Amino acid sequence: MKAFVTGCAGFIGSTLTDRLLANGDAVVGIDNFSTGQRRFLADASQRTRFSLIEGDLLDTGRLTEAMRGCDAVFHLAANADVRFGTENPRRDLEQNTIATYNVLEAMRVNGIQRIAFSSTGAVYGDAVVIPTPEDAPFPIQTSFYGASKLAGEGLIAAYCEGFGFRSCIFRFASILGERYTHGHVFDFYRQLKADSMHLRVLGDGKQRKSYLYVQDCIDAILLAMDRNESKVNIFNLGVDAYCKVDDSIGWICESLGLKPQIEHTGGDRGWVGDSPFIYLDISKIRALGWSPKFGIRESVIKTVEYLRQNEWVFHQRK
């Protein structure tokens, strides 16, 4: 297979790229390096089966040309920060919704019909059924990020119905592991690096979240793409567990050997659009034979270990 990976220099995109190459596939990757890291492509770049296009998904001409001759698209490029939606709503619209439209149009022009898409559990808003299955009651969006990903899902489904595409749409829990470069473990680690005695936590620390290890995530994506049978295949990806933010802080501090004083800013949400409880029902992807190899605590600790060995990531971020 010749795969086209958008966001190939990102956390999940680069991990997927490495796995595809290891499996013997060819990969054409595209990234605008807004948050992607060249170092994540160090191994991939050694392979003759890998080619890198430096470009933005809003540049439709370049995108369409880059995709030529590929068999399937893994669309992982996105503004992945749920937190700053109100500061820049246009970014989610452009980078997530319009970019997804551009990817689909480029596929249509090139006659490519298989797509994997990184959506998010945030599309469930404040879920009323927990653990939340894929066919939960029609949700009301609470974040620009969730809304922009929901719009992407809708576009993909319309292309499947209208143009015979086949898709796997993955609604991710928060992903952790090597190359992790944003999110709560990143933020807490950075704070503790600056001041190991104090940690400021958005919200009351009781928000309940679910996390998945990145290699487990890639396993699920590849399995589902191999097996997908209907036009639109939607899968939650997570683990059968959740933890409180304070639990996660405990593991991070334990892992670093620190005992900081913890200051909670209060409130049941860390920021506008934050969901106090995210916990996805993963029985649908489990039914394909997949199960996560790592639990939340292990994933948090692996992430801390990665950051400890790769403190350069804190200096790269814009």
Added chain:
Amino acid sequence: MKAFVTGCAGFIGSTLTDRLLANGDAVVGIDNFSTGQRRFLADASQRTRFSLIEGDLLDTGRLTEAMRGCDAVFHLAANADVRFGTENPRRDLEQNTIATYNVLEAMRVNGIQRIAFSSTGAVYGDAVVIPTPEDAPFPIQTSFYGASKLAGEGLIAAYCEGFGFRSCIFRFASILGERYTHGHVFDFYRQLKADSMHLRVLGDGKQRKSYLYVQDCIDAILLAMDRNESKVNIFNLGVDAYCKVDDSIGWICESLGLKPQIEHTGGDRGWVGDSPFIYLDISKIRALGWSPKFGIRESVIKTVEYLRQNEWVFHQRK
């Protein structure tokens, strides 16, 4: 109230504009006249409380300026044709999704926080629960039109959560009545005008659909906007009935005194993205005290009567 009405020269927009003016409100209307009709604004234009901006919602500067000083927005402008999505997917993205984003941004800049939005029952795709309630299982989109409206809903909800907006989102059945200028009654009337002996029907004629009379629709919109209490208020708008396409054809022909030979093109869908069965549960809007005054048959006949007296509409359409 000073209302801002997008799509003010359209079928529903102009009817709403007239009602708001009759109720004593002031109206600033905007329309790009891509499908809107100047004749629909003949009455409104006589009123000093009405002002018309000729402009496109993609022109953000003009939009933002036009909205200044208004109290509430009725966002009805859209590409309202569900049928031609695959011919021009970008039109739905631009006219429905991006235009809605622009409207919301213009509201934010102008400090306007109340919005009514014309969404569609098409967002339920091929509904699994019928009659379909607002909290039906998370649907899979089947049309570009539905996907673009779903994206609009998501953006509105995110603005409500992020910026304190309050919204009423209306998921319409098909609307019929005076100033109706597209849809199956329009198409069939036009065919019969050209050849009263033959009628070609897309699909097998057994598609089941639900229709609402435009003045009933306006009643519901105004009532809900008056009563809305939560941030995001979603209402299906329709009637407690459905009919088959062939039933509707019977009423149209009866009304015109014609007995054409009917040719069905076959298949359970009239076009890509057509839903074979649309029937909305309207108990939520009913609970506010609203009920439709007209049934489907009466609405079809009123529409035929309107078209008979206004054949000019057939010559205006692009």
